[in-house]
Amino acid sequence: MSVGGFLSLALGCFLLVLAVAPHAAHGLSSSSTLGVGSGAVAPSATGGICASSVTIHGYQCQEFDVVTQDGYILNVLRIPEGRAEGGGGGNKQPILIQHGVLVDGMIWLLNPPEQDLPLILADNGFDVWMANSRGTRFSRRHTSLDPANPDFWNWSWDELAAFDIPAVFEFIHGQTGKKIDYVGHSLGTLTGLASISEGRLVDKLRSVALLGPVTYLSHMTTPLGVVLAKNSVDQIAMSLGLAEFNLGAKPLADLVQDFCHFPGVDCFNLLAAFTGSNCCLNDSTIDLFLKNEPQSSSVKNMVHLGQLFRGGVLAKYDYGNASSNAAHYGDVRPPVYNLSNIPRDLPIFLSYGGQDALSDKGDVQQQLESLKLHDAGKLTVQFIEYYAHADFVMGVNAKDIVFGPLLSFFKNQQ
16 A cells, blocks of 8 residues: 555655566465575565464465566465355455555555455455565565665566566466456556556456556645655655665665655654545554555656656656667657556446545546546446545545445456
8 A cells, every 4th residue: 555654655656567578477385495596486484464464363364475577576465265264265256455655465454354455355255365566575585686686676666567466467367267356555556557558467357446546646735745756856766876765774764854844744644744634544553554664665666656746647667868768668758558448348446535645636537537438337436535545445444435335346246
């Protein structure tokens, strides 16, 4: 959830592919014992999100390693059934839930079980999957690169759309044999839509849900996010020779703190400074959030999100000069993602808030304009006037306000 604390939503507020080679993926269960080398990968460390936030509530939970075509090893969780089922699952509809920038899958599991979307879906008969994007704490692995190597961080959200999401889709489809429902929040909506617009996922996709969607950012009003974007903090980080975007480490932490002193920026409540005034978060949830987030991303990813805000165009990464763009794309300008390419008969659920400083109403309307020719009855739009960006994932009343209608939407696809 790009609800991310700190820049998570700042530049992550520039939220949510690279149209390159076709994707391929393979998975290794967490019980695997392969070593790194010759293309093999070590299994995920035990005691991850499953142990800390799922099995302790009485749910089954499995963790897998999914390897992208460009070699990143993604930690993927599966909650195959509800708490009360007692091992009687099978033949269930799979749903993939995708977080946003500078956070990981933990963001969906910070409230009590009856308020957490993944567990609600599992209790209602769905086969629930959650992916952790490259660079986050459980997905800091590669078949040949180490995170200490700057090359490990040579990617933007283009690659998340081109490699990460397709790899996870392919793995889930291989495990279940079924088309997949997709839920994205913030950057998770951008990468999902970008991937679909380029023809990826379509043959394995049943429906899409977009919570706090981000595709255009021209109307973003978050005070700290706007200051950071206009002052090109993302590009400053690149000029400092940084490859990993880690807000918990110097010099980025000091840099962001300096901008907190700008007129109109109040960092006393960092979450609100990035996301808008969330109506419905309790203190214990925020405390748990701050203990787990933010996660790392790449500086290149933040630069790309900054380009989306400053340029106002939904396009691939701009390398900054005509010759470099021509070398990568065969054109002096980066290609534009055309959301009107999304299949008109694809069922879409879109929920956005009137107080959301990242997913602003004006930008959402531009996104809806690209879907104006969508088939009748295939686009469900929900507007919640008092919701801001984080409410869609962590709101104490999201179970009734958002997740209830979302659950009905998915069940109507059956």
